[in-house]
Every structure is written in C-alpha cells, then in structure tokens.
Amino acid sequence: MTPESVPRIRPGARVSYDQVRESAVVLFPEGVLVLNETAAAVVDLCDGRATIGDITRRLADDFSGVEPRDVVELVERLVARGVVVLDG
Amino acid sequence: VSAKRVWLKPDFRD
Numbered sequence: 001m002t003p004e005s006v007p008r009i010r011p012g013a014r015v016s017y018d019q020v021r022e023s024a025v026v027l028f029p030e031g032v033l034v035l036n037e038t039a040a041a042v043v044d045l046c047d048g049r050a051t052i053g054d055i056t057r058r059l060a061d062d063f064s065g066v067e068p069r070d071v072v073e074l075v076e077r078l079v080a081r082g083v084v085v086l087d088g
Numbered sequence: 089v090s091a092k093r094v095w096l097k098p099d100f101r102d
Binding site for chain 2: 026031032033034035036037038039041042059061062063064065066067070071074077078081
C-alpha cells in the first residue's frame with residue numbers, strides 16, 4: 001500500500017450506525033465490525049476516490065494529532081479483514 | 089477553544 005492507493009468498501013459490505021452501541025458499524029456477509037470514532041471517520045472517507053494521503057489530510061481538518069501510520073495500519077487491517085479493497 | 093477532536097488510534101471490534 002502506498003499513499004496513492006485508493007481504498008473503497010468492497011461490494012457486499014456497507015457502513016451503518018448501531019443506535020444501541022452508538023457506534024458506526026460495517027456490515028458484511030461474514031460478520032460485523034464495530035468501529036470506534038476515528039475508525040469510522042477513516043471508513044467514511046474510503047469512497048473509492050480519495051487516496052490514503054487525501055484521507056489523512058482530510059482527517060486533519062477534524063482531528064488534532066492525526067498519525068498517518070494509524071490510518072495506514074487501519075486500512076491494512078480492513079483489507080486483511082476483507083471489507084476494503086485497494087485500487088491503485 | 090479548538091473545534092478539532094482529539095485523535096485516538098482507530099480500532100474496531102470484530
């Protein structure tokens with residue numbers, strides 16, 4: 001993965017909001033991921049157009065102290081989990 | 089007052 005990689009939610013998975021847990025979740029046929037606030041912010045930006053670099057810069061508009069390495073690690077975990085695919 | 093939220097390490101429960 002490079003800063004120019006473009007992540008997107010894979011077909012068959014969707015992001016929703018769990019009102020009981022007050023958390024964003026990714027629903028997919030094999031399971032459910034319950035996201036914390038910053039993971040939800042990253043996933044929201046995985047629109048198939050923004051690069052990893054774009055996502056990190058946009059997060060810095062809303063959060064102080066964004067760690068680019070954290071963004072990369074999360075996307076890598078989501079790819080490994082099969083809910084995000086990378087273009088580019 | 090900063091309008092920005094504090095960055096916490098992103099995580100999820102599987």
